[in-house]
Amino acid sequence: MLEKLLQAYPALSACREQIEAAENLMIKTYEKGGKLLLCGNGGSAADCEHMVGELMKGFKSKRRVEDPRIPEELRRKLQGALPAISLTAQTSISTAFANDVDPAMTFAQLLYGYAREGDLLVGFSTSGNSQNIVNATLVAKALGLSVISMTGEAESKLSALSDVTIKVPACETYRVQEYHLPVYHYLCAAVESHFFGE
Numbered sequence: 001m002l003e004k005l006l007q008a009y010p011a012l013s014a015c016r017e018q019i020e021a022a023e024n025l026m027i028k029t030y031e032k033g034g035k036l037l038l039c040g041n042g043g044s045a046a047d048c049e050h051m052v053g054e055l056m057k058g059f060k061s062k063r064r065v066e067d068p069r070i071p072e073e074l075r076r077k078l079q080g081a082l083p084a085i086s087l088t089a090q091t092s093i094s095t096a097f098a099n100d101v102d103p104a105m106t107f108a109q110l111l112y113g114y115a116r117e118g119d120l121l122v123g124f125s126t127s128g129n130s131q132n133i134v135n136a137t138l139v140a141k142a143l144g145l146s147v148i149s150m151t152g153e154a155e156s157k158l159s160a161l162s163d164v165t166i167k168v169p170a171c172e173t174y175r176v177q178e179y180h181l182p183v184y185h186y187l188c189a190a191v192e193s194h195f196f197g198e
Contacts, residue, residue: 001193005186011169012179019183021164022148026191029120029146035083037114039107039136040124040150043177045088047124047150047184052089054188055082063196080196085114087136107136115140121147126176128156128165137161150183152176 002020006013029036036055038048057063063080070078087110088094097106111121121140123133128151137147137158149158149165152175159165168179 001190002186005182009179009182012183014169015166015183018164018166019186022166023187023190025120025146025148025164026187027194029118030082030191030195032118034116034118034120035085036120036122037085037087037111037140038122038124039087039111039133041088041130041132043173044124044126044150044180045086047177047180048086048088048122050181051122051184051188052084052086054185055084055191057081058196059192060189061192061196063192082191082195087111087114104131105135107132108139111136111139112143115143115145117144119145121145122150123147123158123162124150124180125156125158126152126173128152128154128158128167134158134161150180 006016038051040048058079065075065078065080067075087107090110093110094106097109121136123137125133128149134157140147141161147162149162151158151165151167152171153167153169154171159167166183168176168183170176170179
């Protein structure tokens with residue numbers, strides 16, 4: 001599956017090892033019962049929402065639910081979920097905290113409230129230096145969480161802090177975001193395949 005991604009986007013071959021490491025870290029997180037917490041700004045906030053959408057329901061497979069606690073007529077309309085929360089979607093608490101305390105600490109606050117041992121933070125920042133993503137990463141590391149960062153090609157604060165940084169080969173914001181999309185689509189599909197099959 002990774003080879004198809006790299007054939008379609010040859011420039012991403014430079015990120016092969018980081019993409020594989022991110023895939024393995026996501027699988028390890030889910031195998032241990034953890035969840036993903038995602039944050040980003042602007043277009044990267046939309047990427048967080050998009051990625052959660054691919055993880056929380058069937059993406060490329062139907063993800064049949066076999067849970068006997070749920071009545072069969074309901075079970076047929078459910079799909080297996082890979083737990084993920086977009087911190088960007090928490091409008092009321094985000095705006096309250098930004099207004100009352102510090103906008104640069106909003107994602108850190110949400111992460112502090114939601115995070116549990118074994119969870120994984122995924123931070124999107126095209127520059128790799130967005131202070132609110134950096135602060136969330138610092139809190140995540142203090143709590144013992146692993147961190148995947150999705151950035152552009154430059155070295156950054158996030159690349160120095162994260163367990164895995166996928167530094168796509170671009171610097172301009174829109175180009176970085178154009179590369180982020182196929183990367184996280186690949187990650188979602190690969191992790192789905194691991195747990196639910198093709």
